[in-house]
Amino acid sequence: MEINIVIFLELIGTVAFAVSGAKVAIQEKMDLLGICILGVTTAVGGGIIRDIILGITPPAAFQQPIYITVALIISFLTFLLDDKKIFNINNRFYSFIDALGLAVFTIVGALAGVSSGNMFLIIFVGTTTGVGGGVMRDVFASRNPIIFQKNVYATASLIGVIAFTLIQKYNQNLAAILGGTIIFFLRALALKFNWELPKAK
Amino acid sequence: MEINIVIFLELIGTVAFAVSGAKVAIQEKMDLLGICILGVTTAVGGGIIRDIILGITPPAAFQQPIYITVALIISFLTFLLDDKKIFNINNRFYSFIDALGLAVFTIVGALAGVSSGNMFLIIFVGTTTGVGGGVMRDVFASRNPIIFQKNVYATASLIGVIAFTLIQKYNQNLAAILGGTIIFFLRALALKFNWELPKAK
Amino acid sequence: MEINIVIFLELIGTVAFAVSGAKVAIQEKMDLLGICILGVTTAVGGGIIRDIILGITPPAAFQQPIYITVALIISFLTFLLDDKKIFNINNRFYSFIDALGLAVFTIVGALAGVSSGNMFLIIFVGTTTGVGGGVMRDVFASRNPIIFQKNVYATASLIGVIAFTLIQKYNQNLAAILGGTIIFFLRALALKFNWELPKAK
Structure with missing residues (x-):
């Protein structure tokens, strides 16, 4: 995939x-x-956990400070504009960019694990990069991590990264595009049709 | 100790x-x-923290996926059979295998730290392997970690691993068997007699 | 700076x-x-996170067990003397030594990151060393981390470590003393005048 497109996503x-x-x-x-x-933890926390698991220290987030910088600016703007309702996490536009983020982060994370040749590890670091920041956000906020409770969110990440892992042995670019697309559309469909995983009775 | 017995335990x-x-x-x-x-976090989380502390990356849990696989299957079965009360965490049989798990995990964790030659580190990684998964479980569930609050659980792990650490310089196998036995019986006795550590008034 | 003074602080x-x-x-x-x-987690947790981020394993806390030992003894004394109100975290003396600790931990943490030559990383590991133990304390206690909510605490650490980072290229000793002094006095003034950061409306 074109590297600039990845960075943009x-x-x-x-x-x-x-x-x-x-x-x-x-x-x-x-x-x-x-x-x-x-704000910064949610944005870069998943990638930091991934790098610690893979033994990449210091984590990439510190080598490419653009992401931390953008996260800082956006967090500040969210604070400033909070009463303007500009960033509304319940509207369709937000859900769209969040699903994009989930897809891109998961696949970028999985790519970082590919050289290990370990399927379990690739799947784990992919999903962790996608949802780990959100889990840290909820732990810091003393909430049950939302991804454990509702919505097909981590599930979308998981299914996409499994597809990626199976296909990447043959064609890594194709696997990345296909895996990311699966995550994005699973997430979008889950939101549209209110899909939920079963809970115990 | 026979390696197959350790894996079985x-x-x-x-x-x-x-x-x-x-x-x-x-x-x-x-x-x-x-x-x-x-379910998976509770089962392998302690070992993952241990390996990160020791600089073993990627952590062993990903190298030997049997444990993650078993934890996944058991979690799924627990979900399926929840209303059947087959896995009852309050009954005697569960307490028995949980105490076994605490003993084996603690000693296996301590063995991973032995080569450092650092007593503090051996004790820390042993207890962390034994109870770290449970702490992560409770943090994710927004609960005060149960091991900080009641029951002689981490205490049993700690006393057993201290015994192991002192004896292992002379005979590692003996230390492992003795340390594990201490943990198992301290935990069993604590449950039987409702031992509690003191709290502040 | 005289190494013995640093250890004392x-x-x-x-x-x-x-x-x-x-x-x-x-x-x-x-x-x-x-x-x-x-008690031990609050005292050494920030430094352990710092070392994991920097790839220093096992973390320094285990190499120099004096800090864990002191933290253990103090935790035990706090338990024993709880009803005597000897350790009162609301009085002036406690605030004084806590502000000292924040300053010293932040600067010692930042020094560990200097060799990376990465400004973002130095600032991150400095502040993490200063406040990370407190965040772990609050996460384990299922509380929203206090540093996210009130008081100019992490803010003092952050401003001081930014000053340190900018100055250390020219004179590391001066940077350490200046950075630490800024943290200490910002924290002291914040307590005296009840400074608070703004919140969203």
């Missing part, structure tokens, strides 16, 4: 994730610094 | 820990994926 | 942080082991 994902972190911080009545920390 | 521990994770997820009304993630 | 910080961890554990009705774990 990653930046969109960074924006979406930073907004969701900042919004949760505002709901929890955190102060400006808490808002910024939660 | 580790698998029993994996079953016990996965059940406890899945049960907490069900109580917290998580969905099927949340149940599986919490 | 670090030990003071260790005492302050261990007391705050033990106090939170007592409020949350944890038992003696929980109190000790929370």
Whole structure:
């Protein structure tokens, strides 16, 4: 895939994730610094956990500070414009960029694990990159991680990364595009049709 | 110790820990994926933290996917059979395999730290392997970690691993068997006689 | 800076942080082991996260067990003397040693990152060393991390470490003393004048 397109998609994902972190911080009545920390954590936390698991230190997030910088600016804007309802995490546009972010982060994460040749590890680091920041956000906010409770969110990430892992042995580019597309559309369909995984009775 | 016996005991521990994770997820009304993630985290989370602390990346859990696989299957079965009360975490049989798991995980974890020659580190990685998964389970479920609050659980792990650490310089096999036995029986006695550590007044 | 002075200041910080961890554990009705774990985690947790991010394994806390040992003893004393109100985290003396600890931990943490030559990383590991233990304390206690919510605490750490990072290229000793002094006085002034960061409306 064209590298510039990947970076562009990653930046969109960074924006979406930073907004969701900042919004949760505002709901929890955190102060400006808490808002910024939660926004940045949600945006880059998944990638940091991935790199620690893979033994890549210091994590890539610190080598390419563009993502942290964008997350910081977006968190600050979310704080400033909170009463303007510009960033509304319930509207269709937000869901669109968030689903894009989930797809791109998962596949970028999985690519970082490919050289290990270990299927379990590729799937784990892919999904962790996609949803790990959101889990950290919820842990810091003392909430049950939303991905454990409702919506086909981590599930979309998981199914897409499994597809990626199976196909990447033959054609990595195709696998990346296909895997990412699966995640994006599964997530979009889940939102449209209110899909839920079963719970215990 | 016979390596096959260790693997057998580790698998029993994996079953016990996965059940406890899945049960907490069900109580917290998580969905099927949340149940599986919490089951797997409880089973292999302690070992992953241990390996990150020791600089072993990627962590062993990904190199030997048998444990993750077993934890996944058990989590799924716990979900399926939840209303059948087959896995009852309050009965004697469950407590028995959970105590076995605590003992085996602690000693296997401590063995991974032995080459460092650092007593503090051996004790820390042993106890972390034994109880770390349970702490992650409770953090994800927004609960105060149960091991900080009641029951002689981490305490049993700690006393056993200290014994192991002191004896292993002379005879590692003996230390492992003795340390594990101490943990198992301390935990069993604590349950039988309702031992509790003191709290502040 | 004289190395003995740094160790002395670090030990003071260790005492302050261990007391705050033990106090939170007592409020949350944890038992003696929980109190000790929370005290030690608050004291050395930030440094452990820093070392994991920097790829220093096993973390320094295990190489120099003096800090864990002091934190253990102080946690135990906090438990023993809880009803004597000797360690009162609301009085002026406690605030004084806590501010000292924040300053020293932040700068020591930043120094560990200097060799990376990466400004973002130096700032991150500095602040993480200063406040990371407190965040772990609050996560384990299922609380929203206090540093995300009120008081100019992480903010003081952040401003001081930015000053350090900018100055250390010219004179590392001066940068350390200046950065630490800024943190200490910002924190002291914040407490005296009840400074708060803004929150969203």
